[in-house]
Amino acid sequence: MEEKRNGLRVILFPLPLQGCINPMLQLANILHVRGFSITVIHTRFNAPKASSHPLFTFLQIPDGLSETEIQDGVMSLLAQINLNAESPFRDCLRKVLLESKESERVTCLIDDCGWLFTQSVSESLKLPRLVLCTFKATFFNAYPSLPLIRTKGYLPVSDSEAEDSVPEFPPLQKRDLSKVFGEFGEKLDPFLHAVVETTIRSSGLIYMSCEELEKDSLTLSNEIFKVPVFAIGPFHSYFSASSSSLFTQDETCIPWLDDQEDKSVIYVSLGSVVNITETEFLEIACGLSNSKQPFLWVVRPGSVLGAKWIEPLSEGLVSSLEEKGKIVKWAPQQEVLAHRATGGFLTHNGWNSTLESICEGVPMICLPGGWDQMLNSRFVSDIWKIGIHLEGRIEKKEIEKAVRVLMEESEGNKIRERMKVLKDEVEKSVKQGGSSFQSIETLANHILLL
Ligand SMILES: Cc1cn([C@H]2C[C@H](O)[C@@H](COP(=O)(O)OP(=O)(O)O[C@H]3O[C@H](CO)[C@@H](O)[C@H](O)[C@H]3O)O2)c(=O)[nH]c1=O
Numbered sequence: 001m002e003e004k005r006n007g008l009r010v011i012l013f014p015l016p017l018q019g020c021i022n023p024m025l026q027l028a029n030i031l032h033v034r035g036f037s038i039t040v041i042h043t044r045f046n047a048p049k050a051s052s053h054p055l056f057t058f059l060q061i062p063d064g065l066s067e068t069e070i071q072d073g074v075m076s077l078l079a080q081i082n083l084n085a086e087s088p089f090r091d092c093l094r095k096v097l098l099e100s101k102e103s104e105r106v107t108c109l110i111d112d113c114g115w116l117f118t119q120s121v122s123e124s125l126k127l128p129r130l131v132l133c134t135f136k137a138t139f140f141n142a143y144p145s146l147p148l149i150r151t152k153g154y155l156p157v158s159d160s161e162a163e164d165s166v167p168e169f170p171p172l173q174k175r176d177l178s179k180v181f182g183e184f185g186e187k188l189d190p191f192l193h194a195v196v197e198t199t200i201r202s203s204g205l206i207y208m209s210c211e212e213l214e215k216d217s218l219t220l221s222n223e224i225f226k227v228p229v230f231a232i233g234p235f236h237s238y239f240s241a242s243s244s245s246l247f248t249q250d251e252t253c254i255p256w257l258d259d260q261e262d263k264s265v266i267y268v269s270l271g272s273v274v275n276i277t278e279t280e281f282l283e284i285a286c287g288l289s290n291s292k293q294p295f296l297w298v299v300r301p302g303s304v305l306g307a308k309w310i311e312p313l314s315e316g317l318v319s320s321l322e323e324k325g326k327i328v329k330w331a332p333q334q335e336v337l338a339h340r341a342t343g344g345f346l347t348h349n350g351w352n353s354t355l356e357s358i359c360e361g362v363p364m365i366c367l368p369g370g371w372d373q374m375l376n377s378r379f380v381s382d383i384w385k386i387g388i389h390l391e392g393r394i395e396k397k398e399i400e401k402a403v404r405v406l407m408e409e410s411e412g413n414k415i416r417e418r419m420k421v422l423k424d425e426v427e428k429s430v431k432q433g434g435s436s437f438q439s440i441e442t443l444a445n446h447i448l449l450l
């Protein structure tokens with residue numbers, strides 16, 4: 001693509017999670033194509049690979065995280081890194097501003113909604129800040145009311161009420177709530193409050209989403225946070241997420257898929273943070289094996305609690321799994337979903353995976369692990385009706401049944417048809433004249449005028 005520089009530099013600061021780094025670097029590409037120069041400030045932990053992005057400047061800051069803190073789960077990690085990274089970030093940003101050239105003004109900071117200190121830092125340096133939210137807008141909109149929802153006493157949920165929708169938070173069901181909040185409870189409140197308050201003080205809110213998926217939520221977002229909202233996604237329609245992969249992708253996936261029939265393979269992946277127990281792991285293994293359907297399964301090392309990788313599988317099970325399936329440590333996910341042989345996606349419904357699946361028109365089986373995944377999976381199964389919800393039943397019979405229904409039965413065909421319709425709508429959004437395409441234009445102009 002022809003690239004003309006516009007004399008402006010944007011500073012990006014992703015949250016160090018795979019699901020947040022991918023959209024941030026995709027945003028970097030979008031802005032770079034529009035003439036902005038890019039500096040990415042990042043923590044040492046989960047540092048993106050600078051060599052995969054030769055057009056950007058990368059600056060690493062220390063984060064003081066210990067190995068045990070890294071293994072403590074996403075929420076504690078985010079709390080700790082928010083404490084540790086503030087002063088190195090301030091020093092780094094101040095230095096960038098001091099050293100910036102006359103010919104290239106630093107115009108703004110764009111960072112993840114999960115950073116709590118960046119608004120104050122950028123205000124003190126008189127640099128406008130934009131927020132990138134990597135959740136569905138419907139989920140982010142609920143941040144101000146989550147503390148109230150938690151104290152309303154929907155928990156614990158009785159069987160008769162389990163499937164009721166949460167009045168303040170449809171289409172979430174009451175039975176989803178315990179996994180939205182996890183074990184954090186009221187400890188979440190100050191975090192949520194800080195995120196909301198700093199977003200309101202920002203100069204704008206960017207979503208990797210589009211009107212075709214959530215027009216009303218986007219309008220509501222603008223009312224709640226009182227800042228301009230830009231829905232410019234799904235980003236990977238412009239730039240694949242694979243260049244920002246933190247792990248080495250197993251490239252044998254594609255030749256393996258080449259040998260499979262059209263739409264026959266179920267791709268299984270629970271993203272970069274969800275962990276499962278050994279029992280759940282074995283249930284999934286048996287369910288897949290019994291379904292007799294070919295499968296490609298990402299088992300991230302360390303994601304089965306207490307195991308290094310797939311040692312809990314007996315030799316017998318491994319050989320029966322190998323008849324039909326392939327297990328890898330990390331896949332080139334977008335290529336896998338785009339492959340003609342892939343017919344279904346057993347997913348945890350992280351927002352990136354959900355969008356990638358929609359863009360490639362692959363229907364889903366939903367196995368959300370927590371947080372925003374609970375909401376994304378409700379949209380997939382109950383609103384868009386492009387997937388089957390496992391309702392948390394990680395049992396071999398349930399998994400076998402869901403795979404069969406999705407891949408072989410008439411209900412699966414209906415789901416596939418609806419998926420195709422939604423895929424086409426979302427595709428239009430990112431093309432010239434589409435809503436996301438226009439939002440990118442508006443965002444670029446907004447940044448020019450900051
Ligand atoms: C397991 C695996 C993942 N990937 C890519 C696909 C996606 O772009 C990305 C994973 O992002 P997500 O699908 O959003 O999932 P995850 O890593 O859990 O993301 C976190 O961040 C997301 C965005 O904030 C949240 O929606 C999730 O709840 C949160 O857990 O990594 C691969 O390319 N290959 C793989 O093998």
Ligand SMILES: C[C@@H](CO)CCNc1ncnc2nc[nH]c12
Pocket residue numbers: 017019020074075078114182273274275369370371372
């Ligand atoms: C409940 C766990 C999975 O077991 C995902 C939480 N994921 C997340 N939690 C909080 N902030 C996040 N920003 C990106 N992802 C995030």
